Amino acid sequence: GGCSISGRLIAELEIPLRHILRASPHLLFSYRRVPFHPIPSSSSYTLTLLRSMSSKKDTITSVVHEDHEEIGEYYDKFVAAKGNPEEQQKWANKLTWEFARHAVGEELVVYPAMESLLGPKGKDLTHHDRKEHLEAKEMLYKLDGMKAEDPQYETLFKKLKEHLDHHHSDEETKDLPRLEEALGAEESKKLAIKFERYKKIAPTHPHPGMPDDGGLFQTAAALALAPIDKIRDWFETFPDKE
Numbered sequence: 001g002g003c004s005i006s007g008r009l010i011a012e013l014e015i016p017l018r019h020i021l022r023a024s025p026h027l028l029f030s031y032r033r034v035p036f037h038p039i040p041s042s043s044s045y046t047l048t049l050l051r052s053m054s055s056k057k058d059t060i061t062s063v064v065h066e067d068h069e070e071i072g073e074y075y076d077k078f079v080a081a082k083g084n085p086e087e088q089q090k091w092a093n094k095l096t097w098e099f100a101r102h103a104v105g106e107e108l109v110v111y112p113a114m115e116s117l118l119g120p121k122g123k124d125l126t127h128h129d130r131k132e133h134l135e136a137k138e139m140l141y142k143l144d145g146m147k148a149e150d151p152q153y154e155t156l157f158k159k160l161k162e163h164l165d166h167h168h169s170d171e172e173t174k175d176l177p178r179l180e181e182a183l184g185a186e187e188s189k190k191l192a193i194k195f196e197r198y199k200k201i202a203p204t205h206p207h208p209g210m211p212d213d214g215g216l217f218q219t220a221a222a223l224a225l226a227p228i229d230k231i232r233d234w235f236e237t238f239p240d241k242e
Helices: 001-022 025-030 042-052 060-080 086-116 119-143 153-183 185-200 216-234
Strands: none
Touching: 001 060, 025 185, 060 086, 060 153, 060 185, 086 185, 086 216, 119 153, 153 185
C-alpha cells in the first residue's frame, strides 16, 4: 500500500543522506569524473536526439537494445577486473547507474505504451516485466550496501547478470516486436526520444520501494530521488573512460 511504499522510500533515503551529511563540505566542490548529464529543455533535447540518431538507431527497440548491450559490457569489464576490487567497483557502479536509469525509462515510457496499445496481452507482459525489474532492483539494492571486495559480492552480481540476461531476452523477443508492430516507424522514433529524455530525470541508484506503475506517483518519486542520487554519485568511483 501507499504507507508501506512511503516507509520503504524513507528507509532507502536514510543511508545515502547520512553519508552526504557526514561528508566534509569541501568534497562537494571537488572534481569527480561521473556520468552527469544536465537536463536540457524538451525542444532542444528533441532536436539534438533527432540529429544524432541515424536510420539504424531511431526506434524504441534500438535504444533499448543499446542499453542492454552497455549493461552487458559493464558486467564483462567487472569480470575482466577480477583481483582488482577497486576497478571492479567502478564498473559495478557504472552498471548500477545505467540499469537504474534504464529501468525507470522503461517503466515510465515503454511499459505504458505496451499497456495502451497491446491490450490485455500488453498488461500481462508488463506485469511480468515490472516483477523482474523489482527483483533486479532488490539485488542491486543489496549490492549498493556492499563493496566489491566483500566475499558474496561477485556471486550476487553474477546472479543479477543472469537475471538481466533473461529479462532482456524476453523484452527483445516478446515485448518489443509486438510494440513496434503496433507503433509504426514514426511513433517508434518518438517513443525512443521520450525514453531517452526520461532517463535524464531518472534516479541513478536502485529504489525497490519506488512506485513502478508508470503513473504520476512514479514520476514524482523519480524527480524527488534523482537529485539525491546525483549527489551520491559525486562520492562514488566510475571508470575514467565514459
